[in-house]
Amino acid sequence: MVELAVILPFMMLLFLGSWTAAALIGDNDTALQATRAGARYAAELGNSLPPGQGIAPVCSGVGVSDPDTCTVDQDIISQMLPVVNGSLPNAVVSEIDIYRPVGSGSDCTFGVPGCPPSGAYQSGDPVDVYGISGNTVAPSGLPATYGYPLGLRDQTHPFEAELGVRITFTYTSPTMSLFTQTDHQYTVVRLAPTE
Numbered sequence: 001m002v003e004l005a006v007i008l009p010f011m012m013l014l015f016l017g018s019w020t021a022a023a024l025i026g027d028n029d030t031a032l033q034a035t036r037a038g039a040r041y042a043a044e045l046g047n048s049l050p051p052g053q054g055i056a057p058v059c060s061g062v063g064v065s066d067p068d069t070c071t072v073d074q075d076i077i078s079q080m081l082p083v084v085n086g087s088l089p090n091a092v093v094s095e096i097d098i099y100r101p102v103g104s105g106s107d108c109t110f111g112v113p114g115c116p117p118s119g120a121y122q123s124g125d126p127v128d129v130y131g132i133s134g135n136t137v138a139p140s141g142l143p144a145t146y147g148y149p150l151g152l153r154d155q156t157h158p159f160e161a162e163l164g165v166r167i168t169f170t171y172t173s174p175t176m177s178l179f180t181q182t183d184h185q186y187t188v189v190r191l192a193p194t195e
Contacts, residue, residue, distance in 0.1 A: 020173040027091040028183060031167050034083035035187035038165035041079040042072075042098060043189040046155035050075045058138065066146045070139065072153075073098050073128050073146075076165065077137050088169065091183075095168040096137070099127035100152055100161060101188055121166045121186055126152055155191070164188040 049071060059070035077096055084093055102125055121127070126148040129140040139146075153161050166186035173179035 016175040019175050020179055023090050023174055024171050024181070024183075027088050027169070027171055028185060030084060030087045031091070031093075031169055031183070031185040032187065034080040035165045035167050035185050036189075037083055038076050038080040038096070038098075038167075039163055039187040039189040040191075042076045042153075042163040042165060043155075043160075043191040045072055045075070045153075046161070047150040047153040048072075064139070066149055069128065069146045069149050072150060073130065074137065077130060080165070080167070081137075084167070084169075090174050091169040091171045093132045093167060093169045094182075095140070096130045096132060097121060097127050097164075097166040097168075098130075098148060099125045099164045099166065100148055101125060101164055121164060121184070125164075160190050162188050162190040 049068060054071075055067045056071040056074040058064075058074060059067040064070050076098055080096065099121055101120070102122060128146050128148045130137050131140045153163060155161060164186055165188075166184055168182065168184050170180060170182050
């Protein structure tokens with residue numbers, strides 16, 4: 001009986017820690033799937049507006065400096081949100097970034113050492129940042145400025161642009177509410193243009 005009293009707290013901690021780790025891994029995987037969907041769609045669009053679509057309602061507001069870029073970004077985000085909505089039971093998405101890694105596009109040709117770049121988001125990359133609050137998606141900062149305009153998303157062979165999508169979310173353990181962690185997942189895609 002004494003042994004059980006000594007071992008039980010450690011066993012509970014081990015069980016709760018395993019549960020927390022499994023939930024965190026699952027939420028990270030779901031976030032990664034969302035970035036893959038967004039990056040793939042971003043590369044397919046390149047620097048063109050989505051077919052058959054006008055300016056997105058959120059992009060026609062006051063303070064939006066580039067409604068075309070905003071519309072493309074909103075369409076990319078709309079590809080990602082169904083993946084994460086309801087699929088991240090222990091996490092809350094706070095930000096989605098659409099960016100171009102340094103060294104991509106006309107700066108980089110396949111086969112050249114160091115190309116393509118690693119793709120991880122780095123400070124200084126051209127980026128459009130969108131804050132997420134519930135079901136509301138809005139450009140960060142007003143007036144909304146776009147550091148990654150459509151002109152940088154050119155898909156001309158052999159200098160196709162690499163397009164990256166990064167998602168930021170805060171995970172809270174379902175078993176140990178003191179454990180909270182902010183994570184990022186990203187995907188970078190480079191596609192040959194369709195002919």
